Amino acid sequence: MSLADDMFQAMMDYSPLQAAMLGVPGWEEGLGDLSVEGQRASRDRIAEILGRAGRDTSEDPVTLAVVKQQGRAVVDRIDARLVEHTVGTMSAPVNSLLMISSKLDVSQRLDQFPRYIAQAGERVRDSGRRPLRRHLEAGVQRMDGFLALPAQEWEGAHSDSIRAAVAGFRDVLASIEDGRDDDEAGLCWLPEGEQNYANLVRDFTTTSRTPDELHRLGLDIIASLREEYAEIGSRLWGTGDVQEIFHRLRTELLWDNENQMIESAVAAIARAEAEAPKWFGRMPGVGCRVLAVPEEERRTSAIAFYQPASADRGRPGTYWLNPLGATERSRTLSEVTAFHEAVPGHHYQFSIAAETELPRMRKYAFIEAYLEGWGLYTERLADEMGLYSSDEQRLGMLGLDAMRAGRLVVDTGLHAFGWSRQKAVDYLRENTVMTEPEIHSEVDRYIETPGQALAYMVGRLEIQRVRAEAEARMGDRFDVRAFHDLVVGSGAVPLSTLDQIVTAWSDAP
Incomplete structure (x- = not known):
């Protein structure tokens, strides 16, 4: 298995729901592991692959750049511990899980819902990172809204256990009395916040x-x-x-x-x-x-x-x-x-x-x-x-x-x-x-x-910049159709790598 395949496997194992959203076969089961131990194991696995990527000389350079960027991004997000203070918006694990469940076939994952939801609650309850007070309140309202609905078709035979887990998560959020004030909304108010934000900006x-x-x-x-x-x-x-x-x-x-x-x-x-x-x-x-x-x-x-x-x-x-x-x-x-x-x-x-x-x-x-x-x-x-x-x-x-x-x-x-x-x-x-x-x-x-x-x-400005530079270098040779085919046909790449791809294309005779 190639280095890129190793990283892809590790990332999809870390987030099987992402694989499902992308329509990638092979991850029809599983939700991932939100526990401290589970996320540490995922981090160690991805970090080991990143170590090999730093020494690899055989992988295609563009693919290698993608491997490094994607792996580093997962490591940085795990290190930032966002799961411990993300509870009120659709990016919160439980909110996201409930939203996408009606759009995907989750029948082979339903037995894992209670565990996953409970892990989210444990991370929030046991952390000192305290979500925003208003986000705790919003999270409670979302859980109450879900619990007030009749059982959804996708819940199937697991409806009772899923709803019990949602009620438990709701109670965790309601029990936290010292949520952060609106004046301390950003990462800079949390431990290691400045470095975590710098990493996320880069990613x-x-x-x-x-x-x-x-x-x-x-x-x-x-x-x-x-x-x-x-x-x-x-x-x-x-x-x-x-x-x-x-x-x-x-x-x-x-x-x-x-x-x-x-x-x-x-x-x-x-x-x-x-x-x-x-x-x-x-x-x-x-x-x-x-x-x-x-x-x-x-x-x-x-x-x-x-x-x-x-x-x-x-x-x-x-x-x-x-x-x-x-x-x-x-x-x-x-x-x-x-x-x-x-x-x-x-x-x-x-x-x-x-x-x-x-x-x-x-x-x-x-x-x-x-x-x-x-x-x-x-x-x-x-x-x-x-x-x-x-x-x-x-x-x-x-x-x-x-x-x-x-x-x-x-x-x-x-x-x-x-x-x-x-x-x-x-x-x-x-x-x-x-x-x-x-x-x-x-x-x-x-x-x-x-x-x-x-x-x-940032992404738009960079695509516009590399296009303008290619047009300037190529003059009458520039073909906007070929440029667009190149950009979308290269797959998702870091912007610095896209710059190299377009530069090589525009410099070719």
Whole structure:
């Protein structure tokens, strides 16, 4: 077995649910082990492979770079002990488990649910890292919400034991009386927090950029976006006042009903698929469907997300949309989100990579800076492709740009510079068009998944940079279709490695 296969096996054993979400066969059982001992064993196994990777001279250099990045990221996340203070958002182990169970076949894993949920509770109860008080309360509410529902079909014969475990986890959260205050929201307030955050920033961005550099970068992008808002606002409404534009985006241009939202996404994806052959030489061999999140899951589900096709192509790629509260949400985000999540975004990215002859480590590596960077890159690419149907929809593109730039400022502010939760909320309220519930949800996400939100904008900027440099070097030889095929056909790679791949391609005679 190759070094890459060893690492892939170790990572999927560590997180079998990730394998299930990616549609990789061979991990139909198991949930992983959240105990201190179990995670230490996983860490030791992966660290041993990393040691061999440091001495290996036979592996393909690109694959070796992926092996090192992926292994180091798992080690750093285990060392950061996030499981001990992540309880309120969908990144929390128990919340995530309950959410995805209705979307995957978990029948062979149900007997392990009680153990896994109990381990999560033990880690939170026995840790001195104390979750945020408001996240403890949110976790209790989520567990109460689950327990108040009738037994779900996926629970099967294990319903009683699963619900008892959920009730026990709920009681653990409710018993913690000294949760952290909102003024101590970030990692910098926890033991080893500064070093843990530095490691996570490196892992999620795959660059050497420091929190200070990323913070300043976000501030600069926010400032430049205001100019674009003013330009489109003047054209659309006759006003360049950014706060007035923000107000109108928050209060006008809302959906009339849920069906409109679904229909708009279907139409946007159809336009993208029709135009794509001018921008891509290779098309995915599997389609992308649009589905509404089931009604019983809407209160706990994300607004929109993409689920890759299964490895055997029996399940197509799926763009899930959550219609909850549609009439209170801006329709300007419809097209940009569809382009990011589906075509030519994550659907092309995941599907084309899965159809290559790359090692599994490359096909299924989860490198956020590459994955989310591509998604964000395609939001602007869609404008090049002429896919946006109106200036209203272009304002949606700017709205998501501002959110991702705001993430650079707020994530680093919370975890490196000691910002309070309220300061983070105030910054996003002043500089983005997100609604109040969205702002609070986003900030809580940043608090419980430190560093992840940095990946989007950093990844996009790097893909744009390597494209611009390739265009400058190649001149008339540059073919945008070949460039896109190269980027998505290489599989997920660290950004520094993507730079090397594109440079070698553009320098070739």
